[in-house]
Amino acid sequence: MARLYLFAEGQTEQTFADTLLKPHLANMGVYLQASILTAHAKKKGKVYRGGALKYVPIRDDILRFLAQEKGMRDVFFTTMIDLYALPDDFPKWEEAEKLRHSPGKRVEALEQAFARDINDWRFIPYIQLHEYEAYLFSDPTQFAFFYGHHEKAISALKVIAESYNTPELIDDGTHTAPSKRIIAEFPDYAGAKPVVGPQVAALIGLDAIRSKCPHFEAWLSRLERLGAESH
Numbered sequence: 001m002a003r004l005y006l007f008a009e010g011q012t013e014q015t016f017a018d019t020l021l022k023p024h025l026a027n028m029g030v031y032l033q034a035s036i037l038t039a040h041a042k043k044k045g046k047v048y049r050g051g052a053l054k055y056v057p058i059r060d061d062i063l064r065f066l067a068q069e070k071g072m073r074d075v076f077f078t079t080m081i082d083l084y085a086l087p088d089d090f091p092k093w094e095e096a097e098k099l100r101h102s103p104g105k106r107v108e109a110l111e112q113a114f115a116r117d118i119n120d121w122r123f124i125p126y127i128q129l130h131e132y133e134a135y136l137f138s139d140p141t142q143f144a145f146f147y148g149h150h151e152k153a154i155s156a157l158k159v160i161a162e163s164y165n166t167p168e169l170i171d172d173g174t175h176t177a178p179s180k181r182i183i184a185e186f187p188d189y190a191g192a193k194p195v196v197g198p199q200v201a202a203l204i205g206l207d208a209i210r211s212k213c214p215h216f217e218a219w220l221s222r223l224e225r226l227g228a229e230s231h
Contacts, residue, residue, distance in 0.1 A: 002230035003075045004223065005065055006035045009052045011194035012132050013080040019198055021223075024206055029227025036065075038081065052081050055089045059117060066120050074230040078124040078223065079114075082131040083107050084172040084179075091117045103129055103169060107215065126219045129168035133178035133193075135201055137167035138212040142203040143186065146196055153185035168213050 004025065008014040014035045022032040037049035039061035052058060062077060069075040083106070086093070092113035099106035107127050114125040128134065136143070140157035147153065160181055164170055170178045183190045189197075201209065210217040 001074070002030045002226040003033045003072075004030055004226065005033055005069075005075070005077045007038050007058070007062060007077070007079045007081075008035050009038050009079075009081045010050060010132075011037070012197040013128075015194055015198040016132070016201055017080065020202055020206055021220075025223060025227075028224045029230075030223060033075075036061075038079070052085070052087060055087050055091070062118060062123065066118070066123065069122075073122075076122045076124060076223075076226050076230075077120075078219075079126050080128060080132070081126070082128050083110070084128075084131040084177045086110070086127070090114070103171075104215065124219075124222055129213075129215045130170065130172040131178055132197060133182055134167040134170055135209045135213060135216065136182065136197065136204065137161040137164075137170060137178060138209045139204045142200050143182075145203055146200070147186055150186070156185055157182065166213055168215050 006017050006021070008017055014037060017032060017035040022035075025032055038052055039047050039049055039057040040051045040053045041047075041057055042060070047057075047061060058079075058081075062079075066077060083103070088094075090110060090113075092109060096106050096109045096113070099109060107129050111125040111127055114127070115123060118125070137157065137160065140154055140161055143154055143157065144150070160170065161167060167178065170176075170181070174180070175184075179189075179193070206220070210220055
């Protein structure tokens with residue numbers, strides 16, 4: 001059995017990890033020991049959590065947890081951080097900006113830089129393309145569970161999903177990122193993301209999400225293998 005710490009950018013990712021990833025990974029011999037909100041500041045010894053406003057507090061927090069588990073070969077660490085609005089002090093951020101025409105290569109370059117900066121083989125960086133809500137475009141019809149009698153809005157989201165080869169390519173524009181497109185159709189989603197977001201994902205199911213989102217699929221497959229690797 002491998003143990004896993006997951007650093008989540010927000011409560012939506014944290015709930016997704018606890019309700020969907022934790023039971024799934026447990027079947028693979030991977031115990032999600034804790035999903036932790038990312039740090040955004042530390043003052044007088046207190047760590048303030050939630051959001052990815054600056055890179056340094058995130059890095060220092062991860063390094064602290066790594067140090068606490070020093071020498072433990074069955075303990076691993078990963079992240080769920082959005083590419084959307086990623087802080088510009090992130091490692092190799094400027095170089096990655098030159099790859100905006102190729103989101104897959106851009107996010108891979110950032111993850112590789114992240115891994116090099118943390119410099120611990122137990123750390124598995126994951127940056128979401130372009131944010132968590134991309135997963136929900138794997139099957140927008142599931143929004144009907146929360147927004148009944150909104151067929152027109154759901155149809156609009158379906159049209160968006162069908163216009164991309166993968167929901168992960170829905171861009172990171174200020175008004176066109178996945179969450180912004182959902183909020184444009186369902187304004188109250190803005191305040192309900194931590195509750196509605198994970199429940200819609202649960203209705204869609206991990207199998208459907210990973211079939212539509214290759215970057216997510218690669219990360220989840222990597223986590224699934226940790227149970228065997230820890231032996």
